Amino acid sequence: MARPTPETHAELLAAAARRFAVTGYKGTSLQDIAREVGCSKAAVLYHFANKEALLRELMAPAIAVLEALDARLAGHTGAAAQRVAAEGFVDLAVRFRREIALLRGEFPDLLQQPAFAHVQQVSERLIDAFAGHSDRPAARIAALVVLAGIAETCGEFLDIPDEELRPALLAVALRALEPTT
Amino acid sequence: MARPTPETHAELLAAAARRFAVTGYKGTSLQDIAREVGCSKAAVLYHFANKEALLRELMAPAIAVLEALDARLAGHTGAAAQRVAAEGFVDLAVRFRREIALLRGEFPDLLQQPAFAHVQQVSERLIDAFAGHSDRPAARIAALVVLAGIAETCGEFLDIPDEELRPALLAVALRALEPTT
DNA sequence: TCAGGTACTGACCGATCGGTCAGGCATGCT
DNA sequence: AGCATGCCTGACCGATCGGTCAGTACCTGA
Structure with missing residues (x-):
């Protein structure tokens, strides 16, 4: 062999x-x-070096883009932050849907490893932006539904092109994040 | 001991x-x-009898409610089916959030075991109802975002009461499922 | 020609997994 | 008193896990 x-x-x-x-x-x-x-x-x-190093190398490009989004987020508040976060995250999810899909709910576990500690913080800031930096439970719930829903969903549509998946995800995200009257 | x-x-x-x-x-x-x-x-x-039997017994009540929802779904189409599915699934998710949370993305794996084969089919009918029985990719994408988002989210809010979580989840679900014009 | 690096192998390690088994110890019925 | 039954234990099983290690075939430059 x-x-x-x-x-x-x-x-x-x-x-x-x-x-x-x-x-x-x-x-x-x-x-x-x-x-x-x-x-x-x-x-x-x-x-x-070991199994975790394999995963780390596999996720590195996606994490780099996530951190770039995080940096971009810092300059916005309220509805503007929501839009930037939604557009950025949807784009990331679509481009790296395979990488995101492979973490299938093991996120909570894996994020606790020191190698991914920073990702944990970044995703908390992302949720915050999705919520329009609001503390209202309804806003935070909507934010998490959108974030988790997109992350779980993108990996299920590996066969349709980016240009179709991206606007569909963005549309549902923006609808879901509409402020409650 | x-x-x-x-x-x-x-x-x-x-x-x-x-x-x-x-x-x-x-x-x-x-x-x-x-x-x-x-x-x-x-x-x-x-x-x-074994580890799987433990899981099966743990999930039995939630699965029973899921199947009851499935039965109720059969009598509705289009927007009515959407509303019944959303209300029913949100209620289920809130009541059994601990049980649903514990499957954290292991759903795809576990559903392949014969003991949960039926749940697989039921959840596909649920997604179909969420999509208003439409074949449009955008509708199916929105359906999956809502389903997965709610399932992942409910387990993160174990400390807030049902009466607060339920309407918040339902509101975001209905917003996300609004038909695209 | 030969030293040295690259890319790899098979054998092996301790740990842990789900699961089995024979037996022990109360309790309660006959 | 004797015996069955319910509940549980420690010892053990084969399989598999992530990871180590000594050795080897092959290529390259000196």
């Missing part, structure tokens, strides 16, 4: 993304990933 | 609910549950 392919690193990353999306992070073993690529489990751990 | 408590069954159920809600189904071991109650792992498996 010895096959000298230097692109293995990228192949492993892609295989991990596929497996994580189906069976989740905890539900996928290094064996599973190795089998999909056709190499040994030891080869996986040659390319990545 | 021998303590003859015949209420152990109920205690185990409650402990399992608590642990599942924090670390998820896969992330919680029978040891964890046993430790929380103060008995042995073998005692857990004396009361429940």
Whole structure:
């Protein structure tokens, strides 16, 4: 089974993304990933220090975009913040839907790992922006429904093009976030 | 550590609910549950045939209510179906928020087990009702955002009373499901 | 020609998983 | 007194987990 392919690193990353999306992070073993690529489990751990490092590398691009959105958010308040947050997050969710989908509810668990501690804070600021920086429970509830709903949904529509998914998600987000009279 | 408590069954159920809600189904071991109650792992498996049976018994009341909603859904179409589905699902989510929360994204995995196969079909009919029985992608996207958003959100507000959470969730659901002009 | 790095393997490790099993200890019926 | 039953235990099982390690085949530059 010895096959000298230097692109293995990228192949492993892609295989991990596929497996994580189906069976989740905890539900996928290094064996599973190795089998999909056709190499040994030891080869996986040659390319990545450990399982968490694999996940970290997989999520890095998405996290970078999330942090850019966070930075952009700082300059806005109220309804403007809502619109920037909705547009930015929908765009992120659509572009990285595969990466987001693979965390399928393991978010709470994974975010507690030190490697993702910062993401935790960023998403709290995102919810705050979705809520228009309001403390009203109704606003915070709506914010969380939109955030979680989009995150869970985007991964279910892997087959339709970005240009169709993006406006549909944005429309439902903006409707849901409309202020209660 | 021998303590003859015949209420152990109920205690185990409650402990399992608590642990599942924090670390998820896969992330919680029978040891964890046993430790929380103060008995042995073998005692857990004396009361429940296996881990899945424990989960099944834990979810049974919520599933019964879900199936009742499904039956009620059959008599409605279009906007009426949307309203019945939204009201019914929000009520279910609020009442059983702890049970729903503990499945944290493990839904896709768990629903594939034969014991929950029926729930899969019911939730597809629910999404269909949310979408007003429309085939338009935008309608189906909105439906999934609402369903997933509510399911994920309700478990995050364990401390506020039903009477406050219910109308807030219903309001955001109805706003999000408003037909696009 | 050969040293050294890259990419990998199979064997192995301790821990933990869900689950089994024989037995023990109260309690209550006969 | 004897025996069944309900409830529970500690010891144990095979499987699988993430991770380590010594060794090896191959390529490259000196």
